[in-house]
Amino acid sequence: MNSLDDAPNPHFVLIPFMAQGHTIPMIDMAHLLAKHGAMVSFITTPVNAARIQSTIDRARELNIPIRFVPLRLPCAEVGLPDGCENVDEILEKDQVMKMTDAYSMLHKPLVLYLQEQSVPPSCIVSDLCQPWTGDVARELGIPRLMFNGFCAFASLCRYLIHQDKIFENVADGDELVILPGFPHHLEVSKARSPGNFNSPGFEKFSAKILDEERRADSVVTNSFYELEPLYVDSYQKRIGKRVWTIGPMFLFNSDTSTIADRGAKASVNQKYCMEWLDSMKRGSVLYVSFGSMARTVVSQLEEIAMGLEDSKRPFLWVIKSDNKPSETDKLFLPEGFEERTRGRGLIIQGWAPQALILSHPSVGGFVTHCGWNSTIEGVSAGLPMITWPHCAEQFLNEELIVNVLKVGLAVGVQSITNRTMKPDEVSIVKRDQIERAVVELMGKETGPEERRARAKELKEKARKAIDEGSSYNNVMQLIEYISSRGTRTDVQ
DSSP: OOOOOOOOOOOEEEEOOOOHHHHHHHHHHHHHHHHTTTTEEEOOHHHHHHHHHHHHHHHTTTTSSSSEOOOOOHHHHHTTOOOOOGGGOOOOOHHHHHHHHHHHHHHHHHHHHHHHHOOOOEEEEEEEOTHHHHHHHHTTOOOEEEEEOHHHHHHHHHHHHTTTTTTOOOTTOEEEEEEETTOOOOOOOSSSSSOSSSSSEEEEHHHHHHHHHHHOOOOEEESSSGSSSSHHHHHHHHHHHHHOOOGGGGGGOOOOOHHHSSSOOOSSSSHHHHHHTTOTTOOEEEEEEETTOOOOOOHHHHHHHHHHHHHHOOEEEEOTTOOOOOGOGGGHHHHHHHHTTTTTTTESSSOOHHHHTTTTTEEEEEEEOOHHHHHHHHHTTTOOOOEESSTTTHHHHHIIIIISSOOOEOOOOOOOTOOOOOOOOGGOHHHHHHHHHHOOOOOOOOHHHHHHHHHHHHHHHHHHHHSSSHHHHHHHHHHHHHHHSSSSOOOO
16 A cells, blocks of 8 residues: 555545446546646455556556555445456346445544555545445545546436426437426437436435535546537536536556556557557557447447448447357357458457557547447547447437537447347447448548548647646636645534
């Protein structure tokens, strides 16, 4: 563990939801706060700590004041297999419920740990999906700030949908409903909107999330004001509390090794990957990845492969393998595909250093599932995107990318896809749709060139925000705000 005794105040306690897409931005937040003079305790579990061991080692090596604290997760007590500590390891909804129960049982050991520290905690910043941390904050007399892994656009939508219960009397999941209270006309459907653990059995947990959302001191988000000023202002006004936009958080980290190792160890030799990209023409490569939680069915893999082949464009395609490479072995790709695309295609099975790949000069486009981490990384790299949302708030992010920011092109997904669905339940995007989108995105006509120009403008705004603009100022103000509060006993 890192020594924090000589580090400056205040002391931020970060508590992510244990899923890669939730953990990665909070690792970035830990580095961002620490490098601006705060102390940070990053709460995790033994299995999750092992996944980010290289990040932990690197922080220690660079003497960054982050203490990674692995608390034992009581898996057996809630009926989970020993070592089942991350949401991406489970597929059944009842196991998700058990895992949220296990997290809430960290309350007592966390309080005991924090009470033993020579420098007391100043605040807790915890994931929306860790509502029990509100009780911990009140017990310690410190504020709880809620981290929402969404952008302000999707956060406002989610808030209006669930706090105002707009779908309460809507039976058809595909029925479009005008979203009341949104700053402009927007139609949303229940099926393509972010849920709130709405399945049977989650009622108490869902209500607790909404209650703690209302009671949170303020909200921290991995976006930047210049990207979506209307939605940041509207969200802040609607919830009646400060929204700290401090992103893109990963951009502050200039250490290549730290960026590459965020989340998990890469499944490909980084040097080989970068050398392959070095060999390609500037802006010619299309990067294809659907995030840490997506599991693409075989029939869809085949369509993607044929769409990429028919497009005749260079590509780097990441296929998640659930730690079982045989599930996405080349046998499941069309026969001869890898031979026919050799020289212009690279396939990575498993985890890839995405932020490094996206920022490489040879990459000129991004096929994304529209998760916010991937979206903000694509924006920060100045890349136009083909949007392929799967679930959660991803359809809302698609709306932002395509129709508001105008840096994206929709592949045409109409139905949700999640990792618990059976193969025959998944709606398949056909190869001709994929080929058409790739050719248009990577083309040299006026439309694609204008899209690229807008994407490059956003890249410049993102860099300026974190280096010297709104996000930099917000980080400094956040640290000052927490410092000025001290330890209080009147936390709501």
